[in-house]
Amino acid sequence: MTPLLPKRMIEVEIDGTPVRVFEGQTLLDACRKVGVDTPTLCYGDTLEPKNACRVCVVEVEGARVLAPSCSRKAEAGMKVRTDSDRVRHSRRMVMELLTSSVDLSTTPDAAGYAERYDARPDRYGPAAAPNPDRDRLRAGHHVEPDGDTAATVASALKDDNELYVRDYGKCILCYKCVDACGSQHQNTFAISIAGRGFDARISTEHAIELPESACVYCGNCIQVCPTGALMFRSEHEHRAAGTWDEAAQTVTKTICPYCGVGCNVELHVQHNEIVKVTSPADHDVTRGNLCIKGRFGFQHVQRR
Amino acid sequence: MFGAGGGTSSYEEIEHTDVVLLWGSNARNAHPIFFHHLLKGVHNGARLYVVDPRRTESAAWADGWLGLDVGSDVALSHTMAREIIAAGLHNETFVRRATSGFDEYRAHVEPFTLEEGERITGVPAAMIREAAHAFAKADRAMICWTLGITEHHNGVDNVLSLINLGLLCGHVGRYGSGLNPLRGQNNVQGGGDMGAIPNKLSGFQDIESDHEARGRFEAAWDTTIRPTHGWHLTQMFHAMETGELRTLYVIGENPAQSEADINRTRRLLADLDFMVVQDLFLTRTAELADVVLPGSASWCETEGTVTNSERRVQRVRKALDPPGDARDDMWILAEIARRLGHDWGHPTSEQVWDELRSLSPMHAGMRYDRLEALGGIQWPCPDEHHPGSPILHERLWLDPVEGMLAPFSPTVDQRPFEALDDTYPIRLTTGRRLESYNTGAQTGRYSSPLHRGESLDLSPEDATSLGVVDGEVVRVSSRRGAVEAPVRVDEALRAGLAFMTFHFPDEVDVNQLTIDATDPRSGTAEFKACAIRVDRINVLAATGD
Numbered sequence: 064m065t066p067l068l069p070k071r072m073i074e075v076e077i078d079g080t081p082v083r084v085f086e087g088q089t090l091l092d093a094c095r096k097v098g099v100d101t102p103t104l105c106y107g108d109t110l111e112p113k114n115a116c117r118v119c120v121v122e123v124e125g126a127r128v129l130a131p132s133c134s135r136k137a138e139a140g141m142k143v144r145t146d147s148d149r150v151r152h153s154r155r156m157v158m159e160l161l162t163s164s165v166d167l168s169t170t171p172d173a174a175g176y177a178e179r180y181d182a183r184p185d186r187y188g189p190a191a192a193p194n195p196d197r198d199r200l201r202a203g204h205h206v207e208p209d210g211d212t213a214a215t216v217a218s219a220l221k222d223d224n225e226l227y228v229r230d231y232g233k234c235i236l237c238y239k240c241v242d243a244c245g246s247q248h249q250n251t252f253a254i255s256i257a258g259r260g261f262d263a264r265i266s267t268e269h270a271i272e273l274p275e276s277a278c279v280y281c282g283n284c285i286q287v288c289p290t291g292a293l294m295f296r297s298e299h300e301h302r303a304a305g306t307w308d309e310a311a312q313t314v315t316k317t318i319c320p321y322c323g324v325g326c327n328v329e330l331h332v333q334h335n336e337i338v339k340v341t342s343p344a345d346h347d348v349t350r351g352n353l354c355i356k357g358r359f360g361f362q363h364v365q366r367r
Numbered sequence: 368m369f370g371a372g373g374g375t376s377s378y379e380e381i382e383h384t385d386v387v388l389l390w391g392s393n394a395r396n397a398h399p400i401f402f403h404h405l406l407k408g409v410h411n412g413a414r415l416y417v418v419d420p421r422r423t424e425s426a427a428w429a430d431g432w433l434g435l436d437v438g439s440d441v442a443l444s445h446t447m448a449r450e451i452i453a454a455g456l457h458n459e460t461f462v463r464r465a466t467s468g469f470d471e472y473r474a475h476v477e478p479f480t481l482e483e484g485e486r487i488t489g490v491p492a493a494m495i496r497e498a499a500h501a502f503a504k505a506d507r508a509m510i511c512w513t514l515g516i517t518e519h520h521n522g523v524d525n526v527l528s529l530i531n532l533g534l535l536c537g538h539v540g541r542y543g544s545g546l547n548p549l550r551g552q553n554n555v556q557g558g559g560d561m562g563a564i565p566n567k568l569s570g571f572q573d574i575e576s577d578h579e580a581r582g583r584f585e586a587a588w589d590t591t592i593r594p595t596h597g598w599h600l601t602q603m604f605h606a607m608e609t610g611e612l613r614t615l616y617v618i619g620e621n622p623a624q625s626e627a628d629i630n631r632t633r634r635l636l637a638d639l640d641f642m643v644v645q646d647l648f649l650t651r652t653a654e655l656a657d658v659v660l661p662g663s664a665s666w667c668e669t670e671g672t673v674t675n676s677e678r679r680v681q682r683v684r685k686a687l688d689p690p691g692d693a694r695d696d697m698w699i700l701a702e703i704a705r706r707l708g709h710d711w712g713h714p715t716s717e718q719v720w721d722e723l724r725s726l727s728p729m730h731a732g733m734r735y736d737r738l739e740a741l742g743g744i745q746w747p748c749p750d751e752h753h754p755g756s757p758i759l760h761e762r763l764w765l766d767p768v769e770g771m772l773a774p775f776s777p778t779v780d781q782r783p784f785e786a787l788d789d790t791y792p793i794r795l796t797t798g799r800r801l802e803s804y805n806t807g808a809q810t811g812r813y814s815s816p817l818h819r820g821e822s823l824d825l826s827p828e829d830a831t832s833l834g835v836v837d838g839e840v841v842r843v844s845s846r847r848g849a850v851e852a853p854v855r856v857d858e859a860l861r862a863g864l865a866f867m868t869f870h871f872p873d874e875v876d877v878n879q880l881t882i883d884a885t886d887p888r889s890g891t892a893e894f895k896a897c898a899i900r901v902d903r904i905n906v907l908a909a910t911g912d
Contacts, residue, residue, distance in 0.1 A: 224816050250406050250428075274816035279801060281399070315686035318673050320666035321804050323550025324378075324401045325675025325743070330667060330686040337667075337687070346742050347379055348675070354399035355802050355815060362813035363647065364664045364687060 073139040078146065090121055090132035090143055099145050102154060102176045104161075105237030106133040107287050108344035109351040110247055115237040118157045118176065121145045129153055151180055158182035163190075163213040164261075166233045169291030169302075184213070193217035193232075198270040202259040214261060223272040226280050226359045228299045231264055233292035240265060240284035240293060248352050253278040282358035286341060286351050297338045308333060316343060319357040324348065326357050337361050372559055372571060373678045375759040376509060376545030377745065382407040384543040386505040388498065390418040390529060391440065391515020391895075395425040396801040398513070398549045401676070405511075414505075416498040418443065419515060420796060421866060422859040431498055434861060437794050437896045438519055438783035439488040444528035445476040445780060446484025447499035448535055452476070456503035461537030465763040465773055472531060472775035479780075487780070503536045507543030514551055514798070518894040520884040524778040531775050539773075540760035550676040552805075553666065557674030560730075560746065561723065565597035570727030584726055599890035601883070604635055613640040618696065619662065623652040624806040625869070627892035628847050629878035645699060648808055651872070662696045663689035669696065670716040672738065674746075678756070680733055681743035783896035784884035787863075791845060791898035793829065795865045795880060798895075803870035810870065821868060821875035822855035823901065828862035830854060833901055842902045843867075848879030851904065865899065 071086040075093050082097045089112070094101045104116040112134035120129035124142035129150065132143075144150065158177045163184035167173035177184075191212035194200070198218065208214045216236075221229040236256075244254050253276045257266035267276040285293040294302075301307035312333045319326040327346045331339040340358050344351040381387060381404050394402045402425065409415055409428060417426040418433040418440070426432040435443050451457050452473055462469050481492035488495075502508050510533055516525045530539075530546055538544040550556045562569040572580035575594050585592055598606060604626070606612035615636070626632040636642060636655045644656035653659045663669050668689040674680045689695070697719065701711045714722075717735045724730050729747035737751065738744055744755035762769035787794060802817040804810040823843055825835070835841055835854045843850050843865075852867065852875045860866060869877045882897040 225814050226816075246410060248403060250403075278816075280815055280817060313686065315667070315684050317666055317684045317686060318553060318675075318681050320553055320664070320809065322398050323552055323555055323676045324398050325553060325673065325677075325679055325681055326400050327681070327742075332686050335687055348677075348679070348743075349400055350403075352400055352403055355817065356804060356810060357400075359815060360802075360804070360810055360813050361667075363809040364667055 073137060075137045075139070075141040075143060077143050084137050086137075088137055090123075090130065090135045090137055090141070091119060093137050093143070094121070094132055094145060101132055101145060102172065102179070103133060104170065104173070104176075104235060104289050105239060107239055107289070110239055110242050110287060113237055113239060113242065116157065116161070116235055118154055120150060120153050120157075122147050122150050155180035155182050159184045159187070161235055163187045164215045165235055165290070166215075166217070166230075167235075167290065169233060169294075170235075170289060173290075187213040189213065190215050190217075195219075197262070197264065198257075198266065200258050200262040202262075205260060205262055216261075216264065218264070221273075224274055224280070225296065226355075227282060227285055227293060227295055229265075229273075230292050230294065233290045234265060235290055235292075236263055236265070237289060238265075239287040239289070243283045243287045243352075248350075249279070249281050249283050251277055251279050251281070254284070280355040280359060281353060282340075282355070283352045285358075286353075295339045301333070301338060307338075312338065314341075319353070321356045321360065326353055328353065328357055330361075337365060373556060373746070373759065374545065374547035374549075374676055375539055376543075376547050377677045377757040378404045380507075380543050380545065380758075381405050381413075381509055381511075382411060384408055384413050384505075384507040384509050386501050386508040387413055387415045388418065388502055388508070388510045388532075389415060389425055389429075390510060390512040391517075391525075392511060392513035392549055393419065393421070393423040393425045393515075393798065394511070394513070394549060395423065395428070397551070397799045398676075399801065401511075401549060414501055416501065418498075420861070420864055421798075422861075426859075430501075431494055433488075433490045433494055433498060435488040435490050437796050437864065438521075438781070440516060440519075440525045441521065441528045441778050441780045442479060442484060442487040443490060443495065444525075444532055444778075445479035446481060446488070446495050447502070448472070448532055449476040449479045449484075450481055450496055450499040451503040451532075451535060454500065454503070456500060457535045458537035461763070462535065464766075465537075465768050466534050466775060467772040468775040468777075471777065472535075475777060502532070502538070505536075505538070507541070508536065508538045509543070509545050509547060510538070511547045511549055513549045515895060517548075517889065517891050519891075519896065520784045520886055520893045521779070521781045522886045522891050523888040524781070527776040528778045531778070534773055534775060540758065540763040542758060545758070547676065553675070554673035556676060556678065557672065557680070560674050560680075560727075565599050565602075568592075568726075569723055570729045572727070587722065587726055601885040601890035601892065604632065604883075607635040607639065614642070615639055616643045616645070617652055617656075618645045619647075619665070621646070621650045621652045621806045621808055623650070623655060624872040624876075624878065626883070627878055627881035627894055628883040629872075629876060629881075630848055631883065632878075645696065646808075647693075650806075650808055660699050661689075661691065661693040662699065663693050665696065668693075671697075672716075672720060675743075678745045678759070679743040680730070680738060680746065682735065682738050784893055785846070785882050785896065785898045787898050791900050792863075793865050793899050793901060794863055795843075795845070795867065795897050795899040796895045797867055797869055797877060797881060800868055800870060803868065805870070806872050807870045811873075821852050821871040821877065823852045824855050824857040824860060824866040825901070826860040826862050826864060827856055827858060829860075829865070829901075830856045833903070835901070835903060840904060842904050843880060843899055844902065845880040845882070845897050845899045847882065848876075850875050850877060850879055852877075865901070 072083045077097045080097050084093045103119045114131045119132045121132045122144040159182045191214050217232040315330045326349045329341045342349045342353045414430045416431045417429040420437045485492040533539045533546045642656045643658045644653040645660040645662045667686045732748040732750045732753045748755045867877045884893045
């Protein structure tokens, strides 16, 4: 396989508007090309689409079920509706179920989606008390909900190392961190899914603390996390202190100072202090990834 | 390679190659994001062979591990070549059309049978044969190497012997086939490209033999350039010893902790008449200086460019103001020039770069806005419509071949400079860890769960025969110095081989042990091989209990 093979163009119809995309592109690509604003939560540029959150579903004429636009490949002649009652209803339910069970306070766009689709999560009742044993729940031992309160994924903040914190009460279980840690990027396999159904959660083996696990602190899981469940310690502390101010931040793209690979880093700077490091998804060298040095090894310019 | 010092491939190609020889490189830890690309290749079906005395984290991903004795790389390469030729697997057409010196090369490697190779290198003959056949039979194959190849007193021969292997099988100059040194620092490639080496002007233009190029620099700078090679680092230290070099200006380097045989280095630095150090920190080297100039972090406090291991020139940008009285390095240099009577003004980094582009043909097309728009450009890029060069030496596949033929180079099989004996019976090799970097001037300033101090990593066999246990502090001695360090038993090491880093020189000064036997051509010291002894001193490391 050599790069830059020619690709066929195919035509699909989005809400009645014809649009041509490359063979292999998705319905989401087609929607974006005609300017249809399609909500996404678990979709990320650097990973295979996970189809987990289902908020991007669209209606394909002739298909029995709704299709996740982030992964469904466009086929010639497809007629797609993105704002039908069925689509709106489905997106509304996704936002209601997520909003009622997950803390989406640091998920960009979540509140906007909920409003756009008139989600009313309160109709599931008040939040149930957090289950303190959530990390130890095993498949087949699920406790039935009482029907009056809304079960949640709330769990204690995991604060066990100097570099990043994990707040799985904010996790929508899109599994992107597992993919990034696993065979798609980092190949470290420090985390996976534990439990089944509503009890499923991201976990190290036997829920051991990160310093005891295989984690190498590349932070590539933080990079792909769409909800802020995984967060730089610096961002977490600024938010806790009420001093996190994205409007005051600059983002500067530069090159990591360490080895000769030449990874692109984006320095998020607030008041002359690096508060977060990301990596551009669209650069061929890094594809959104870094190692521990590139992600966290910036303290030597932070002693002001 | 064949005149231009740079890797021949792009990272992306390794995702679509068939066989990778990773030689003297623990890229999993030392070049982690390159290893991401390599693992995509492995997941796509490429076979990986790792050549390393240690069974490293990289070797854990390999189809085959060639655990050779330290410093037997040339012998291993010769043995593979001999086996490939004997089996009729070399690329006869490529060798005939695009190379020179094959007959001499074949005669030279002829004595290195599989049995002889096993005897010299310690790698089982069957393993050598498997790797050789896989490499030779592959449609596409790459050799990637790092300091395990170059940090030897015969490092240049090591590199040339790998290039010979690539030429033998036609694995260079094509998509997915190439010869790639992975650079250890974010601009070691760019430093050479810019002419910060003793024998070349910017763009690898020879200062002695390329009169036309030298003339262009003289015209641009309105000065005369002496047509003689300068000194490389090792020659500088030699010149300090003989008294020829009395003044030193050190920018962003910490030789008082990074050089081999560090006691000698410190003595020579301390004896200088005058030394200026320009750095972010008051390093051990800066402590020895007469003048210290606080510079700025070249990756986030200034503007400029760096060049990576796939020859990609990329822009670095200012994100932070430097602290206190620290100044941009270019500002400092221009001010020193002014006070020496040469007013350069204070050019922007882009103006400096544009001058470079006017003098270095391989950079000519790399306007700043193009570097920005294209996410960096790989040299050579001779004009402003050129997209850059993902692959080098494609000319070797043209009909007829363009330019000079690629020569097989004669290389000599040698052992490490310092042999083992009864007094110093253990081979020490040094290297890097994932979370730390060189002397730790930067990585010593953040903490992580991966950070742990220096240790003497020993094989389980040696730990048993010495009667030492994990965590026990021992004395490690070579002919040049001695340090104390806690033992860490590591099953990745074979009997007789020990490993240390040099990331924590303030606590354990490992380069007191290393030897400054250097390759006369590259000037690189043999950090990878010295002889040590280990003695018990009956101390347990502090555990914090």
